[in-house]
Amino acid sequence: MAQFVHEPAREIPVRASVDVLVVGGGPAGLMAAQAASGKGLDVMLIENRGSLGGNMTQGLPLLGFLGRKGNEVIKGLPLQFVERLRARGQATHHRACPLHVSLTMIDPEGTKRLAWEIMEECGVKVLMYVMFVDVIKEGNAVKGVIIESKKGREAILAKVVVDCTGDGDVAFRAGAPMAYGNEKGIAQPPTLMFSMRGVDSRKLRDAVADHPEIYDIDFIPNEFFRADDNCTMVGFRNQIRQAREAGFHIPVERTIFMTGMAPDEWWVNMSRVNGIDATDPEQYTRGEEVCIRQNEEIARYLKAYIPGFENAYVDRVAPFMGIRETRRIIGEYVLTEQDIFDCARFDDAIGVAAYPVDLHHPVGGDCTLMWCPDCYDIPYRCLVPQQVDGLLCAGRCISATHLALASVRVMGPAMCIGEAAGKAASIAAETGLPPRAIDVARLRDELRAEGAFLR
Numbered sequence: 001m002a003q004f005v006h007e008p009a010r011e012i013p014v015r016a017s018v019d020v021l022v023v024g025g026g027p028a029g030l031m032a033a034q035a036a037s038g039k040g041l042d043v044m045l046i047e048n049r050g051s052l053g054g055n056m057t058q059g060l061p062l063l064g065f066l067g068r069k070g071n072e073v074i075k076g077l078p079l080q081f082v083e084r085l086r087a088r089g090q091a092t093h094h095r096a097c098p099l100h101v102s103l104t105m106i107d108p109e110g111t112k113r114l115a116w117e118i119m120e121e122c123g124v125k126v127l128m129y130v131m132f133v134d135v136i137k138e139g140n141a142v143k144g145v146i147i148e149s150k151k152g153r154e155a156i157l158a159k160v161v162v163d164c165t166g167d168g169d170v171a172f173r174a175g176a177p178m179a180y181g182n183e184k185g186i187a188q189p190p191t192l193m194f195s196m197r198g199v200d201s202r203k204l205r206d207a208v209a210d211h212p213e214i215y216d217i218d219f220i221p222n223e224f225f226r227a228d229d230n231c232t233m234v235g236f237r238n239q240i241r242q243a244r245e246a247g248f249h250i251p252v253e254r255t256i257f258m259t260g261m262a263p264d265e266w267w268v269n270m271s272r273v274n275g276i277d278a279t280d281p282e283q284y285t286r287g288e289e290v291c292i293r294q295n296e297e298i299a300r301y302l303k304a305y306i307p308g309f310e311n312a313y314v315d316r317v318a319p320f321m322g323i324r325e326t327r328r329i330i331g332e333y334v335l336t337e338q339d340i341f342d343c344a345r346f347d348d349a350i351g352v353a354a355y356p357v358d359l360h361h362p363v364g365g366d367c368t369l370m371w372c373p374d375c376y377d378i379p380y381r382c383l384v385p386q387q388v389d390g391l392l393c394a395g396r397c398i399s400a401t402h403l404a405l406a407s408v409r410v411m412g413p414a415m416c417i418g419e420a421a422g423k424a425a426s427i428a429a430e431t432g433l434p435p436r437a438i439d440v441a442r443l444r445d446e447l448r449a450e451g452a453f454l455r
């Protein structure tokens, strides 16, 4: 088999020319597109899947909205999004949690619908089912992107591009310096979420609260679960040990599930495939298949070993295997775990985060949490790639160490960073300045005016 083929140069039709182009419609991308709109700029959002929301559609709770002192650290557009969902009965209050600091359950279908409504209200042009595949560059500056779809290859020109792909696809293609995973180049493992209905939630809560000697829960006092409220349960290590002795293959050391929006609904976060590079389709494919098999076994385990699950059944499976980590930029500043533990403050802060360093070990099936004493600032420089102009990054691909990313990657901060990136892109498009040169004081003022929380 030949190693390479030659692709001849060709003319590519230009589909659109816009002021701000957001690539990726997950939590970061939605907020970026909304924040960039409203100044009369042409804003476009492109997404390769058939729905908006990215990982917000996976049955996961939004983490990170509260700080450790119980105050809201994520406000602005992300909070408005949650409040609109809540008004429809599609999001819960932020429940303080000793382990995860806070949880906000959301309805995946309601999230997709609201995302559409907001994009329409803001006049953002949305183009789905298109894959970003390359950049158009002049010198060091990104001037647009190449997309692929059933229509073939097309170009979209833009004054500023915001990379919200999670994997840093745009920054990578633009040649920005990037990092991947830990110091050995291994990333946190992916998971395919699924939900079970028919769970006797009262029985589960009572069993856990009444019998801490049987049901070991990590860190949280078992009494916490007596209240009929939203929660994540993490633990049941004993039950996993027993199940393994009985021949079950469970890929993780801890049982992890969380409430959904219905009283008998719990979402299970337990499949794990170590060593997967999700930027390689062959490995992603293998991971998805392994997760499907793991989930069958996990559902059998839950029914057999966890009180309240006896009559439960698998209801929904997340639309895709969720990716915790791949590439990230090495930006103008690299956020470190020490910044998080020191509650660092930065003059160019564009948001505040408080979620712990939550590391699903790249090797083995365990997880470590390390808490920030209060909250920390996210500097604007973490959104700005080195060496490339015309581009900002938001969400899971910002500039942070492997450990710092394990905190800042969750959806509350991702939304907040998205808002800041969108606002910064709008300023860059208005002024004609490269994103690295915009007036950050103005950016912070505009974010504050939109209700963002900055210290």
Ligand SMILES: Cc1cc2nc3c(=O)[nH]c(=O)nc-3n(C[C@H](O)[C@H](O)[C@H](O)COP(=O)(O)OP(=O)(O)OC[C@H]3O[C@@H](n4cnc5c(N)ncnc54)[C@H](O)[C@@H]3O)c2cc1C
Pocket: 023, 024, 025, 026, 027, 028, 029, 046, 047, 048, 049, 053, 054, 055, 056, 060, 061, 062, 063, 064, 130, 131, 132, 133, 164, 165, 166, 167, 169, 190, 191, 192, 193, 269, 321, 322, 323, 324, 394, 395, 396, 397, 409, 410, 411, 412, 414
């Ligand atoms: C299993 C798992 C459990 C997690 N648990 C939680 C949790 O409980 N709570 C929490 O807050 N966070 C959790 N996280 C983390 C969180 O979901 C992500 O880090 C966060 O969603 C990142 O947001 P994002 O917008 O950067 O990326 P994403 O949510 O991944 O969105 C990226 C979007 O870009 C699109 N896209 C990607 N590449 C391209 C391309 N080339 N062209 C066009 N479109 C593209 C994707 O389709 C997607 O819609 C979890 C993550 C995983 C994987």
